[in-house]
Every structure is written in C-alpha cells, then in structure tokens.
Amino acid sequence: MRIDVFTLVPHAFAWLTEQQPLAGVLGGELELRLLGYRDTTPLRAGQVDDEPYGGGAGMVLRVDVVAAALDAVYGGAPEHRVVALTPAGRPLTQAVVEELAEEDALTFLSARFEGFDDRIVEHLCSDAISVGPYVLSNGDLPAMVLLDAVARRLPGALAEGSGELESFSEEFGGGIEYPQYTRPPEFRGWAVPDVLLSGDHGRIEAWRREHVR
Numbered sequence: 495m496r497i498d499v500f501t502l503v504p505h506a507f508a509w510l511t512e513q514q515p516l517a518g519v520l521g522g523e524l525e526l527r528l529l530g531y532r533d534t535t536p537l538r539a540g541q542v543d544d545e546p547y548g549g550g551a552g553m554v555l556r557v558d559v560v561a562a563a564l565d566a567v568y569g570g571a572p573e574h575r576v577v578a579l580t581p582a583g584r585p586l587t588q589a590v591v592e593e594l595a596e597e598d599a600l601t602f603l604s605a606r607f608e609g610f611d612d613r614i615v616e617h618l619c620s621d622a623i624s625v626g627p628y629v630l631s632n633g634d635l636p637a638m639v640l641l642d643a644v645a646r647r648l649p650g651a652l653a654e655g656s657g658e659l660e661s662f663s664e665e666f667g668g669g670i671e672y673p674q675y676t677r678p679p680e681f682r683g684w685a686v687p688d689v690l691l692s693g694d695h696g697r698i699e700a701w702r703r704e705h706v707r
C-alpha cells in the first residue's frame with residue numbers, strides 16, 4: 495500500500511515512522527510519502543492560507559494550494575481515495591480502518607488554523623474522516639492515528655493472529671478484549687484470576703471468551 499500525507503509539517507511524522515509496528519512495514523508493505531503544501535504552493539513566500547470570506551478569526555487553507563499540491567504529485571485528481579481529516583468527517587471506527595487497509599493507495603489531507611476551504615473537501619476529496627467529536631489544532635495527529643491504525647492491519651505488521659484477536663475485532667463481536675495480566679501473580683493483595691495461572695488452556699480460553707466486554 496502507498497499512503498501520501500499532505501501536511502504543513504512533514505517532519506512532525508518523524509517520531510511515528512520510528513515506532514513499531516509502522517516502522518516494520520515501512521519500505522515493504524507500506525510506502526509512505528510526507529508532502530508539504532508549501533513545496534508546491536503557487537503563491538509567493540510559501541503562502542498556503544488566507545483570511546475567511548465573511549470575516550472571523552483564523553486562516554483557511556486555500557483550495558488552489560491543495561489543488562496545486564495534488565497536481566504536482568499526481569498530475570491531476572488521483573483515482574484512489576483522498577481523505578480529508580476534518581471534524582466534519584465520518585467518525586473513525588475499526589470498521590473504517592479495515593476498509594482503508596484494503597486500499598492499494600490512500601491520500602490523507604491535513605489542515606490547520608481554521609481548517610479547509612470547503613471546496614477542498616467537496617471537490618478534491620472522496621472521503622472525510624473525523625477522529626472524534628472534539629477539535630484538535632491540526633490534522634497531523636488525526637493523520638498519524640489513521641496511519642498507525644491502518645499500518646497495523648497490513649501483512650506482517652503484527653505477530654501471526656494477534657490482529658484478529660483485538661478489541662473491536664469480528665472475533666470478539668466488536669467488543670473489547672478480555673483483561674490481560676502479567677507477573678507478579680499478586681501485588682498489594684490484587685490477585686490475578688486463578689484460572690489464568692492454571693495452565694488449563696481450555697478453561698483459560700473459556701474465561702477469556704466470557705470476559706470479552
């Protein structure tokens with residue numbers, strides 16, 4: 495899969511690219527390009543935004559700037575899915591992540607300040623996703639959330655089988671994973687359930703199924 499992220503701060507993604515499991519699939523199952531709007535803006539002095547028509551605080555990411563960025567990379571509108579990260583988008587769920595992970599190529603558009611000129615979302619994007627009903631300062635954290643969530647669904651990202659047995663998985667009927675424990679078996683009087691220490695795999699499996707939340 496190839497994912498292109500258009501942003502004002504490509505270097506903000508450096509930390510994420512060093513983290514597992516994303517780091518493990520980079521250059522293999524995942525080709526990632528981090529692209530800056532300022533590198534292709536047709537405006538002078540790296541300008542990318544402007545005052546909102548009708549007045550009000552903040553600056554709005556310009557449609558001509560985003561169109562120029564897409565043209566420079568794809569030579570026009572790409573055939574694959576272009577996702578705007580915006581509070582106005584459809585809510586991100588595991589089902590949406592699974593859907594995105596099936597694609598061969600994805601483009602994520604991040605904005606900041608007051609957000610996108612709405613013509614970007616309407617005419618240059620084919621999807622819009624919100625990471626939750628709250629406002630962040632920019633779309634870079636949402637883009638990283640999507641990148642991480644999609645990358646861990648790619649072949650080889652996780653140990654065999656572990657991606658199928660997680661919270662929100664079909665295997666768990668969309669529920670939350672059973673509680674997990676590790677050593678010590680007792681701490682401050684807080685004991686790990688006996689069954690998990692029993693070595694009886696049948697009982698452990700049954701307990702886990704019962705405790706999917």
Ligand SMILES: C[S@@+](CC[C@H](N)C(=O)[O-])C[C@H]1O[C@@H](n2cnc3c(N)ncnc32)[C@H](O)[C@@H]1O
Binds near residue numbers: 579580606608627629
């Ligand atoms: C400060 S926000 C703009 C908020 C916008 N003025 C509003 O009231 O909806 C700047 C940018 O951050 C990103 N962003 C903020 N919250 C987000 C969320 N919940 N989901 C996805 N992107 C978000 C979007 O790219 C957005 O355009």
